Amino acid sequence: MAKPVAPVSTSDYIKAYRVMLVSRVLEDKLAALYRAGMIKGGVFLGKGQEALSVSVGIQLRRGDLFAPLIRDQAGRLAFGDTVLDTLRTYLGSALGSMRGRDGNIHRGRPRDGYYAMISHLGAMVPAVAGGLLARRLRGESGIVGATCLGDGGTSTGAFHEGLNAAAVDKLPLLVVVANNRYAYSTPNSRQYACADLLDKAAGYGVTGHRADGTDLADCLRTLRTAIHQAREGGGPQLVVADLLRLVGHGEHDDASYVEESLKKSRLGADCLQLAESHLLDQKWASADDLRSWRNEAEREVNAAADRVRREPIPDPAEEDWTALSTATMRENPGTP
Amino acid sequence: MITYLEAIRLAQQKALATDPRVFLYGQDIGTFGGAFKATKNLSTEFPGRVLDSPLSEDAIVGIAIGAAIEGARPIVEMQFADFSTCGLNQIVNHAATLFYRTGTPCPIVVRLPSGGTSGGGPFHSQSLEAVYSHWPGLVVLTPATVEDAYSMLLESVALDDPVVFCEHKFLYYHLKAERLPDEALPIGKARIARPGRDASVVTHGAMLHESLAAAELLAQDGFELEVVDLRSVKPLDTDTVLASVARTGRLLCVSEEWPWGGVAAEVIARVSTEGFGLLDAAPVRINAKDTPVPYHPELWAVHRPTASTIAAAARQLLHI
Ligand SMILES: Cc1ncc(C[n+]2csc(CCOP(=O)(O)OP(=O)(O)O)c2C)c(N)n1
Numbered sequence: 001m002a003k004p005v006a007p008v009s010t011s012d013y014i015k016a017y018r019v020m021l022v023s024r025v026l027e028d029k030l031a032a033l034y035r036a037g038m039i040k041g042g043v044f045l046g047k048g049q050e051a052l053s054v055s056v057g058i059q060l061r062r063g064d065l066f067a068p069l070i071r072d073q074a075g076r077l078a079f080g081d082t083v084l085d086t087l088r089t090y091l092g093s094a095l096g097s098m099r100g101r102d103g104n105i106h107r108g109r110p111r112d113g114y115y116a117m118i119s120h121l122g123a124m125v126p127a128v129a130g131g132l133l134a135r136r137l138r139g140e141s142g143i144v145g146a147t148c149l150g151d152g153g154t155s156t157g158a159f160h161e162g163l164n165a166a167a168v169d170k171l172p173l174l175v176v177v178a179n180n181r182y183a184y185s186t187p188n189s190r191q192y193a194c195a196d197l198l199d200k201a202a203g204y205g206v207t208g209h210r211a212d213g214t215d216l217a218d219c220l221r222t223l224r225t226a227i228h229q230a231r232e233g234g235g236p237q238l239v240v241a242d243l244l245r246l247v248g249h250g251e252h253d254d255a256s257y258v259e260e261s262l263k264k265s266r267l268g269a270d271c272l273q274l275a276e277s278h279l280l281d282q283k284w285a286s287a288d289d290l291r292s293w294r295n296e297a298e299r300e301v302n303a304a305a306d307r308v309r310r311e312p313i314p315d316p317a318e319e320d321w322t323a324l325s326t327a328t329m330r331e332n333p334g335t336p
Numbered sequence: 337m338i339t340y341l342e343a344i345r346l347a348q349q350k351a352l353a354t355d356p357r358v359f360l361y362g363q364d365i366g367t368f369g370g371a372f373k374a375t376k377n378l379s380t381e382f383p384g385r386v387l388d389s390p391l392s393e394d395a396i397v398g399i400a401i402g403a404a405i406e407g408a409r410p411i412v413e414m415q416f417a418d419f420s421t422c423g424l425n426q427i428v429n430h431a432a433t434l435f436y437r438t439g440t441p442c443p444i445v446v447r448l449p450s451g452g453t454s455g456g457g458p459f460h461s462q463s464l465e466a467v468y469s470h471w472p473g474l475v476v477l478t479p480a481t482v483e484d485a486y487s488m489l490l491e492s493v494a495l496d497d498p499v500v501f502c503e504h505k506f507l508y509y510h511l512k513a514e515r516l517p518d519e520a521l522p523i524g525k526a527r528i529a530r531p532g533r534d535a536s537v538v539t540h541g542a543m544l545h546e547s548l549a550a551a552e553l554l555a556q557d558g559f560e561l562e563v564v565d566l567r568s569v570k571p572l573d574t575d576t577v578l579a580s581v582a583r584t585g586r587l588l589c590v591s592e593e594w595p596w597g598g599v600a601a602e603v604i605a606r607v608s609t610e611g612f613g614l615l616d617a618a619p620v621r622i623n624a625k626d627t628p629v630p631y632h633p634e635l636w637a638v639h640r641p642t643a644s645t646i647a648a649a650a651r652q653l654l655h656i
Pocket residue numbers: 070071119120121149150151152153154156178180182183184249363391393415419422
């Protein structure tokens with residue numbers, strides 16, 4: 001007998017909201033640092049997608065696998081990433097988990113089940129499936145692996161091959177698609193021709209779920225159900241959420257290609273503001289609570305940023321300049 | 337003044353204007369004008385011939401190949417060279433083998449925004465010219481000047497073979513020229529970018545400019561480096577390289593890509609096997625370090641060859 005899904009409680013909602021809030025405050029800080037020229041390379045934010053992202057990260061358990069993508073700051077924090085390590089990675093601190101070798105969203109700690117995305121979209125789908133396969137071969141059960149991607153990412157060969165292969169092996173894989181209507185400037189109409197991205201679930205023989213990406217309660221419920229079904233042996237689950245990103249593709253981009261009518265539609269609503277209204281309407285929190293939570297988030301983010309700015313940057317002379325773990329396999333030809 | 341990037345845009349504009357078989361295909365290249373704006377306004381100027389693709393590199397190249405078989409001249413854009421590996425199969429196993437297997441040529445151009453820039457990191461910095469050169473059946477180009485970016489892209493479109501066009505992102509904005517050329521050295525010919533008598537520096541892409549800067553440094557010490565810009569790494573102009581080494585007796589190869597099986601390794605192999613007697617000293621090469629391209633600007637600056645590391649290697653080669 002499959003266990004029933006536990007309902008989403010008030011405290012679940014509040015906890016998730018507070019992670020969203022920290023994520024938003026942190027991303028605002030990253031944008032400001034970018035504008036101040038303090039971040040080399042790109043800054044890619046998930047504003048408007050926090051409700052969906054947090055609902056994935058916060059409902060996974062210790063021991064699960066998670067491969068977040070570009071717009072998953074909230075889900076990352078919920079899964080155990082920290083404000084400090086985010087800032088360290090963006091600002092290139094030598095003390096960050098990526099040690100200046102990789103930056104921004106390309107961070108993770110694979111040994112802790114927190115996979116570090118490569119840029120190549122779709123690539124994490126089969127990788128998480130493989131992680132789950134290995135767990136199964138080791139005799140472990142009850143583990144779930146989740147990865148997120150955008151509408152654009154669904155057009156890659158890796159997405160197709162990964163989801164298909166996971167379905168063949170009935171792996172407990174969750175693929176969460178944030179359909180924010182654009183891949184960089186490319187609208188859905190140039191991305192796929194099926195009436196609905198969720199139609200793809202049937203083609204792969206996996207269960208499909210739809211979420212309203214602007215509505216935290218709906219995201220929490222939908223993801224809870226999907227994760228539960230994967231954990232209970234239901235095979236891969238495809239979740240498609242409808243929303244917009246409320247920022248440019250990266251901070252260099254003004255997103256002028258996003259249609260005005262879309263921005264004004266329900267999809268253009270800010271999930272964080274909606275969650276705040278909901279908290280107030282339900283009397284789950286007061287305006288004072290919201291203010292003090294925001295202040296707390298700002299204090300944490302600012303303190304971490306100040307700390308990271310004083311940290312050492314990577315020293316090329318200290319680097320071992322090798323990409324191999326096996327010392328005896330190392331060589332460095334053709335370099336002075 | 338015309339930038340390197342604008343030269344690439346203008347070459348595509350001219351190709352579209354003068355050859356009805358040409359069309360452009362790639363991610364965000366339509367109204368948006370491409371991630372780097374290399375196709376800005378072209379979709380308006382040439383309606384229906386500058387098409388946004390889905391996020392599908394394998395399909396982008398495959399579609400170009402099919403179109404070429406049917407007589408079109410597609411130019412496809414990879415958003416970054418690094419993502420071309422998602423289309424690698426179509427490039428190296430389909431485009432590159434078509435003529436050999438069937439006698440039907442495959443005139444496609446695959447544009448790869450290549451090479452490192454500060455903060456680019458492991459997946460937005462790669463130089464893949466050596467990889468693509470490994471497979472028979474491809475022409476692989478690495479324009480290092482505004483003029484070459486323009487003329488070599490136009491020549492690529494006219495060519496009946498598949499071209500991997502490695503345009504360097506580091507040169508996009510700051511390299512400028514007064515005007516675009518009407519005539520140019522053909523693909524397959526290297527160019528003496530700076531004549532000199534003491535050692536030959538053979539290089540390509542953004543490393544041309546680091547090498548020229550190194551030559552300036554050496555000139556202050558009274559030594560003259562001859563800098564050879566390969567322009568095209570496949571075919572590789574062995575004659576021009578050998579002629580240069582015949583004049584100088586010394587060879588220093590500089591490449592931004594990784595060392596193993598790189599362009600520098602190939603040049604040294606050719607000079608050692610075909611011109612051993614011309615050498616007064618063992619050839620030297622400098623490549624990027626054998627790790628992924630690091631994100632942090634401080635690490636990146638050391639990862640790739642620079643004017644100062646090239647100058648240091650040249651001094652060693654010259655026993656200064
Ligand atoms: C294979 C591959 N091709 C191209 C890119 C360049 N690129 C980075 S993000 C992006 C758009 C992604 O759109 P989508 O998947 O919808 O995610 P979103 O940015 O909307 O969250 C593109 C084209 C890439 N990262 N990987």
